[in-house]
Amino acid sequence: MLVTLIRRYARPYLPYIVAVIIFQLASTIAALYLPSLNAQIIDEGVARGDTDYIWRTGGVMLGVAVIQVATAVAGVYFGSKAAMAFGRDLRRGVFRKVTSFSAKDVNVFGAPTLITRGTNDVQQVQMLVLLGLNFMVATPIMCIGGIFMALREDLNLSWLVWVSVPLLVVVVGYLVVRLMPLFRSMQKKIDRLNGILREQIIGIRVVRAFVREPHETQRFGAANQELTDVSLKIGALFVLMFPAIGMILHVSTAAVLWFGGQRVDAGEMQVGSLTAFLQYLLQILIAVMMGTFMAMMIPRASVCADRIGEVLDVEPSIHEPLTPTVPAGRSGRVEFRNVSFAYPGAEAPVLSNISFTAEPGQTVAIIGSTGAGKTSLLALLPRLYDAASGEVLLDGVPVTNLARSDITTRVAMVPQRPYLFSGTIEHNLRFGRPEATDEELWDALTTAQAEDFVREKSQGLGARISQGGTNVSGGQRQRLSIARALVTRPKVFLFDDSFSALDVATDARLRRALKAKTADATVIIVGQRVSTIADADQILVLDKGQIVDRGTHEELLDSSSTYREIVESQLSTEAAA
Numbered sequence: 001m002l003v004t005l006i007r008r009y010a011r012p013y014l015p016y017i018v019a020v021i022i023f024q025l026a027s028t029i030a031a032l033y034l035p036s037l038n039a040q041i042i043d044e045g046v047a048r049g050d051t052d053y054i055w056r057t058g059g060v061m062l063g064v065a066v067i068q069v070a071t072a073v074a075g076v077y078f079g080s081k082a083a084m085a086f087g088r089d090l091r092r093g094v095f096r097k098v099t100s101f102s103a104k105d106v107n108v109f110g111a112p113t114l115i116t117r118g119t120n121d122v123q124q125v126q127m128l129v130l131l132g133l134n135f136m137v138a139t140p141i142m143c144i145g146g147i148f149m150a151l152r153e154d155l156n157l158s159w160l161v162w163v164s165v166p167l168l169v170v171v172v173g174y175l176v177v178r179l180m181p182l183f184r185s186m187q188k189k190i191d192r193l194n195g196i197l198r199e200q201i202i203g204i205r206v207v208r209a210f211v212r213e214p215h216e217t218q219r220f221g222a223a224n225q226e227l228t229d230v231s232l233k234i235g236a237l238f239v240l241m242f243p244a245i246g247m248i249l250h251v252s253t254a255a256v257l258w259f260g261g262q263r264v265d266a267g268e269m270q271v272g273s274l275t276a277f278l279q280y281l282l283q284i285l286i287a288v289m290m291g292t293f294m295a296m297m298i299p300r301a302s303v304c305a306d307r308i309g310e311v312l313d314v315e316p317s318i319h320e321p322l323t324p325t326v327p328a329g330r331s332g333r334v335e336f337r338n339v340s341f342a343y344p345g346a347e348a349p350v351l352s353n354i355s356f357t358a359e360p361g362q363t364v365a366i367i368g369s370t371g372a373g374k375t376s377l378l379a380l381l382p383r384l385y386d387a388a389s390g391e392v393l394l395d396g397v398p399v400t401n402l403a404r405s406d407i408t409t410r411v412a413m414v415p416q417r418p419y420l421f422s423g424t425i426e427h428n429l430r431f432g433r434p435e436a437t438d439e440e441l442w443d444a445l446t447t448a449q450a451e452d453f454v455r456e457k458s459q460g461l462g463a464r465i466s467q468g469g470t471n472v473s474g475g476q477r478q479r480l481s482i483a484r485a486l487v488t489r490p491k492v493f494l495f496d497d498s499f500s501a502l503d504v505a506t507d508a509r510l511r512r513a514l515k516a517k518t519a520d521a522t523v524i525i526v527g528q529r530v531s532t533i534a535d536a537d538q539i540l541v542l543d544k545g546q547i548v549d550r551g552t553h554e555e556l557l558d559s560s561s562t563y564r565e566i567v568e569s570q571l572s573t574e575a576a577a
């Protein structure tokens with residue numbers, strides 16, 4: 001998966017990558033050339049006292065050093081550009097994919113892990129690409145070139161290379177192998193800690209109300225301690241790593257000086273060659289170290305790449321038809337034909353054999369006890385879910401054959417738990433139709449009985465709404481979300497229990513105002529209060545996913561015992577209150 005992702009998302013940045021390779025090649029070769037120039041100055045210039053030679057070679061050395069620095073900077077620049085663009089595109093890919101998910105697809109993963117995959121996991125892969133671009137070319141050339149150059153300086157000392165490099169690989173490799181599982185476990189512990197923290201922040205009121213702080217604190221404390229323990233273990237290994245590497249570097253240096261010194265003494269080697277050899281050895285060791293660190297990132301990044309790939313590979317369970325049918329009329333006629341539906345993984349159907357028709361200008365009301373399947377029924381029209389069998393038709397065309405835009409421009413839903421986005425009131429109201437004028441917004445607010453409280457805000461339409469709409473009351477949130485639906489001027493309105501948080505008087509006023517605004521539209525209302533739905537053209541009584549009775553209020557009072565029970569229970573509670 002790692003390779004696939006990198007190949008797919010790095011392709012547009014191939015020119016950058018080529019530039020990185022060229023610049024790194026240049027900078028590595030320059031870096032390899034420097035010690036040998038240095039040796040020449042010492043052995044030829046200083047030894048012979050040839051000032052001229054020293055100046056000339058020194059000049060060349062300065063030039064090479066400038067080239068080395070400049071090309072190294074350019075390489076890192078293009079490498080970072082490519083890696084960051086890669087990360088951006090990958091994040092965008094994950095985001096687009098998740099946006100195309102149906103409610104069912106989101107449930108398969110769960111929201112928190114989708115967030116982690118789109119952010120943290122992408123970052124891990126991006127990091128590997130960044131380091132890869134920076135070291136991929138330089139490291140092997142530095143190793144091979146370094147060995148070659150070192151041997152050119154002195155063959156007799158070559159055994160030092162063959163001893164110190166494998167030693168370093170073994171030591172660093174051992175530590176890396178020990179570190180890997182710890183890193184993986186740390187990732188999981190961080191996930192867990194985030195999960196607990198998130199849950200506690202969201203549920204803080206409940207935690208307070210039930211005085212669960214000590215228990216929750218303890219739960220958090222345990223997860224926190226686990227993370228600390230893993231981090232400490234990692235720290236302990238790192239504490240070992242740096243002295244171990246330092247030790248190898250220093251012992252190698254001492255060995256080169258010791259054995260090289262003897263050869264210089266015996267006149268078999270020149271001092272310049274000795275310093276050059278030493279520098280090459282250090283270059284090789286550092287390159288090997290970097291290579292090992294890189295290798296250490298690969299397993300971690302590939303775990304992340306797999307997790308990202310799982311998201312990208314999902315075929316959204318609800319997709320648009322390839323050749324959408326264009327409906328003949330656009331009046332907003334809704335028809336359910338023998339519709340059955342079950343939630344994924346549930347054995348019993350939530351809805352069975354639902355058939356009804358809602359004509360434009362009509363109001364169809366659905367009433368039934370909680371869990372009867374009212375919300376599920378509404379969800380089928382905008383295709384939040386697809387029916388298992390039967391057909392849901394909009395203007396005579398099955399919704400599965402309609403283009404998405406054809407559905408969304410004609411159907412507006414006020415969900416049972418309305419959600420507002422962070423931003424302003426205005427921005428939320430224009431959600432479905434950005435080009436709506438201010439007058440239209442105020443008009444919708446008036447109808448939704450929300451005008452007064454918006455006018456009371458000093459910033460009016462520009463008043464801030466926090467994420468989810470948590471800084472307005474439940475009833476205000478409901479009315480804003482009704483106004484949001486009105487602004488889109490749809491043909492079909494779906495109100496899911498949208499008046500429940502309103503007092504009876506406001507409920508009545510709102511429905512009167514709505515009636516005028518929705519005269520030509522098809523309205524489907526889910527209601528709990530009989531008063532909310534009594535004047536509907538047709539009332540469907542839903543019980544355990546089936547329509548048990550249907551008719552007007554008067555007809556149902558006569559014919560339906562279930563309906564009579566609901567009415568009587570509400571009358572008696574009202575009387576009791």
Ligand code: CTP
Nearest residue numbers: 343346350369370371372373374375376377416
């Ligand atoms: N259900 C489910 N998975 C979901 C949502 C609902 O399995 N994601 C099940 C519930 O357990 C319930 C049934 O589907 O038994 C019907 O749920 P719903 O349509 O939400 O019922 P409503 O009639 O809307 O209930 P309420 O009046 O409480 O809103």
Ligand code: MG
Nearest residue numbers: 374375376416
């Ligand atoms: Mg519901």
